[in-house]
Amino acid sequence: MDARAVALEALLRVEMNKSYSNIVLNKLLQQYQLSGREASLASALFYGVLEKRITLDYVISQFSKIKCKKMSNIVLEILRMGVYQILFMDKIPDSAAVNAAVDLSKQKKVVKASGFINAVLRNLIRAQDHICWPDPQQDPLLYWSVLYSCPLWLVQHFISAYGRNITEKILVALEAHSPLYIRANTTKGSVVSIEEDLNQLSVKASGVTAVPDALSLTNSGAIEQNFCYQNGLFHVQDLSSQLCCLLLAPKSGETIVDVCAAPGGKSFTMAELMENQGKIYAFDQSPAKVRLIEAGAERLGLSIIQAGIRDAQHDLEFAVQADRVLCDAPCSGLGIIRRKPEIRYKDKNFLADFPALQYEILCNSARLVKKGGLLFYSTCTLNPEENGAVAERFLREHPDYAAAGLDLPKGWRRGIEEPANQWTLFPCLNGPDGFFMAAFRRS
Template structure:
């Protein structure tokens, strides 16, 4: 008897009925990419969010987890050490990052229930089983539940092991805490470490070839945003709350660039003028180069080079958005 091909049962592709949340999946992929790439976390996250269709809440969670893990990495690894039966570094990189993501949510994100932090991380681990050629979800589940169950260990003693104590508590490299202690003493070093561990405010540099700072401040406030001029930089604005940068007024028109206030203070020191010839030998993603272009009134030539082609593409995109034609990548 012949059986027509059309009579054969159709095998439907398997679909995970309970996939991990897209925000956590993006945070995981960005963190893994950051371990393998010379590109910064900001570039990788922007690229991932551009490709994804996430609402504002999910975008915010993806950014919070990815940046939070990197910001608190030293503390997270220290807290994981007692609940692991082998050194974290001996686990696959992906499993290390899964544990760090789960631990960050348990230790630092009060708005995420512990049960959700564990279950979502376990889902993510299951989703990686094929790539890892093993299901690590059991270990992830056990470690994170032990982290919830076990009492927090005491911090290392500042009196006895000052450099280690500051490094663990504030997630700064131990060589840096040791250097600051040597230069400034324990109290000032601790203050510096504490400041370094805080979430910085979103700071913008106004493109004053497009709009004045006062006028842009008015635009932001009219949009209901809390915005203040920076204390030192004459071009900066600090936002009082986290926002989606592309949704801000003036983004598409190139009226601002995201840049912290300290970085904004460097280009004016060069005292450039219209018509000058400038070489920026480490230019990407373009913050200081585009600031120089503004100070030169976009008249002259700035040769912007970087060892990373991918980062140079980001610079080119920033130049197009800001409307600068004096830069030559």
């Protein structure tokens, strides 16, 4: 398979099986062992088409007599790939994009559609300077929806939650390339020495001033093949999750419980902050994910992490009372759309069930905190119903807990007004993933 065929196969699997984009693409790249340049093209096409789906369909509708909803999945994805290359990939000649689309239709045995695909793309090439985009003055929400490839319901959701000014900044940020951040394993070396080691391997590593022991990477290649990674000198983790651990501030010798720990990043960071002294119970209900935590802890040499199977919603019994408990609950993921672009195309009704689930997990987690201990609630979403509303309900219904104020690290600020024990991070401020955290102290 060549790059375009792999990208098409990945797009079809995400659409038809509702699979995670990164998992699907990584499996196919490994299966077909594409070269570096071919793998890069497949990735660029796959993520570009996935991120720009609404924009691409809007353009296709202007040059096709057949509505997108009436097309087969294969024909529609081939058209999307062709339009994406014509509009957004300057290094690919328009003629090459058309020819590749026709060839794909033949490979996928939709030969009868090849003429239709050819006609739509060639009509676009002739008239691409005259595409009729939505009027930003007459219909600004539709304009944002098409421009940023974000469904109308989600645009309206962000406006209702955070206002128009922040919403546009969120939409711009969610379209941007996801930065790659790592956490230096300070139990094996200083952040400076690890940065130097990475640079010697031709990986450009730069310190992050606003987050101690964090590094941003470019030209990283396949992380799993990196010598420093294999030797446990770092783990991949976004700045928002690192900040959550820094504010939870676990101390050497303490007992910590991470109730929804997979894939383990926060447990790893907390163990490093504790200088690998104390005990961290890292739980997940999936045996496969527990093994993933165990493997990560072993690679990093973090012996204080004890991974185990536990249902954070239903399992009530646990003998240990912890100094600090982290409840990073399952959520809608609206804060990580730039990493998982398929999230934006879900039906808006998928948001409805999360708050009740999150509240049950938070209440159950509160049982694990000793008197005077700290409870943290966090999500990677931008949805007040899953964030502040859950935190405030918890305080109302748990008189044995009080709000614990958060002292934001130097260089960071709030993007919205919120209680002192809550902090919503936006990707348009300082660049982390969208994230929420709230802190409570057991009296």
